[in-house]
Amino acid sequence: MVENDDQSQSYLLGSRAVFFAMAAGGQAHALSASNSDVEIAALKQRLRLMEQKLETSRGFSDPTSVSTEKTMTSTYTVEKIAAFVDGCSNSAIQKDLRDLVARHLLDSIGCAIGAIGAKVTHDIRAVVDAFGGKQICTCRYAPSSGRFDVAG
Amino acid sequence: MHPHRGGLTSPDRAAHYNGCLVRYLDFMDAYLRPDEVNHPCDNIMAILAAAEHMGGSGEDFVTAVAIAYEIQNRLLDLPTMRAHIVRRHWLSR
Numbered sequence: 001m002v003e004n005d006d007q008s009q010s011y012l013l014g015s016r017a018v019f020f021a022m023a024a025g026g027q028a029h030a031l032s033a034s035n036s037d038v039e040i041a042a043l044k045q046r047l048r049l050m051e052q053k054l055e056t057s058r059g060f061s062d063p064t065s066v067s068t069e070k071t072m073t074s075t076y077t078v079e080k081i082a083a084f085v086d087g088c089s090n091s092a093i094q095k096d097l098r099d100l101v102a103r104h105l106l107d108s109i110g111c112a113i114g115a116i117g118a119k120v121t122h123d124i125r126a127v128v129d130a131f132g133g134k135q136i137c138t139c140r141y142a143p144s145s146g147r148f149d150v151a152g
Numbered sequence: 153m154h155p156h157r158g159g160l161t162s163p164d165r166a167a168h169y170n171g172c173l174v175r176y177l178d179f180m181d182a183y184l185r186p187d188e189v190n191h192p193c194d195n196i197m198a199i200l201a202a203a204e205h206m207g208g209s210g211e212d213f214v215t216a217v218a219i220a221y222e223i224q225n226r227l228l229d230l231p232t233m234r235a236h237i238v239r240r241h242w243l244s245r
Contacts, residue, residue, distance in 0.1 A: 090211050093218045101214045108174045108193045115176035124172045133162030137201045140170045142158040149158050
């Protein structure tokens with residue numbers, strides 16, 4: 001589906017490029033009916049430039065390509081972030097960094113344990129219980145049981 | 153409710169509740185820039201819920217936390233619109 005859409009779009013752009021080439025002064029060459037190879041080559045070059053101009057103005061970087069996934073450039077920060085995340089693997093994180101993450105995790109768990117008994121956290125838990133939700137993820141602490149679950 | 157756990161709920165609510173537990177004392181880790189601060193540990197419980205839901209390994213979890221810390225802290229390094237507000241706040245004292 002996507003491929004067909006892209007092709008039709010590029011055909012459309014091609015016909016528009018011809019129209020603009022004629023409207024923008026190309027008709028003088030066309031009317032003179034010259035068969036010289038040089039003039040034809042010059043017209044072709046002119047068309048190609050206009051097509052490129054049209055397509056870059058519409059955000060397409062490569063007019064001949066069909067696949068949008070390969071040619072889509074990351075222009076927004078969020079796209080660059082997504083590309084960064086996509087390129088990361090477990091091997092990309094070194095051992096010393098993993099130890100640092102573990103330290104921060106331990107720190108966070110300590111903070112969570114420190115919150116036990118606070119009324120606000122009980123209230124939030126009451127809201128979570130009242131609204132329900134599909135039972136697939138663990139809450140770390142249950143006020144009623146007094147248990148804090150670290151391991152999951 | 154599971155007898156050995158704090159109970160089960162949906163990933164977003166688990167992230168909400170566990171995140172509130174981490175946040176409540178306001179003692180959690182912080183990344184400081186001039187006129188700015190963020191608390192990247194807010195990512196941890198959200199990632200934990202996502203990892204549990206997806207059946208991710210501990211290694212995956214640590215990788216995701218490292219990535220989240222990297223991104224959030226880099227975003228704080230970007231020019232801020234809050235700087236002016238902070239400065240005005242200090243002047244009005």
